[in-house]
Amino acid sequence: MPLEPTEESCPKCDTEIHKEFLNSYLEIDVAHKGQTKEDARQQIIEGLSDALLSQYKGLKVIHGFGGENRNRGVIAREAKYVLQGIADSKGYTLKQDGNNPGAHILVFED
DSSP states (O other): OOOOTTOOBOTTTOOBHHHHHTTSEEEEEOSSSOOOHHHHHHHHHHHHHHHHHTTOSEEEEEOOSOOSSTTTTHHHHHHHHHHHHHHHHHTOEEEEOTTOTTEEEEESOO
C-alpha cells in the first residue's frame, strides 16, 4: 500500500510510520531489470529522495557485479561513483553491504 511521505501513521494499524523506518534502510535494485547506467543513476537519485522523505536510516543500493558481456560492471561502477559523490557532498557514510558484495549502503547518520 503506497503511503504519502507526509503521513504520520499507518491507516490500517495506526503504527507511527517514521519510527519504523528509523532503524532500517530503503532498498533499491538498479541492475537486474536491464537498466542502463543512466537509469541506475536516476533510480539512485529517486531512491535517495524517497529514503530521506520517509526518514529511513539510509539507502541500500543493489548494483550487482555485471553481466557476462563486454559492459561487465558498468552499472556497479556507476552506482558506486554516484553513491560516493553523494556521501562526500552530504557527509554521509558509504559502506559495502556485509551480506551482499553486489550492494552498497549509504548511511545518513551513524
